Amino acid sequence: MGVEGDDEKIGFVAPPLMEDRLWRHPAEVGELKRVNQSVKRFRSVGKLAICVGVILLWGEEIFFFL
Secondary structure (H helix, E strand, O other), X not given: OOOXXXXXXOOOOOOOOHHHXXXXXXXXXXXXXXXXXHHHHHHHHHHHHHHHHHHHHHHXXXXXXX
């Protein structure tokens, strides 16, 4: 009673990638903002840890040349 050939043509289509979309859902924008803030904090802590490690390893030599 329906069109018999249409069932085969309709299939699952993946949604577009996030970069390809022109808009974002407000909840998605909020989630991305929280992720970006936590990544910035993580990078800052990592940079601080590297600086402290360098000072602990070569502190005397660094301050000797200054």
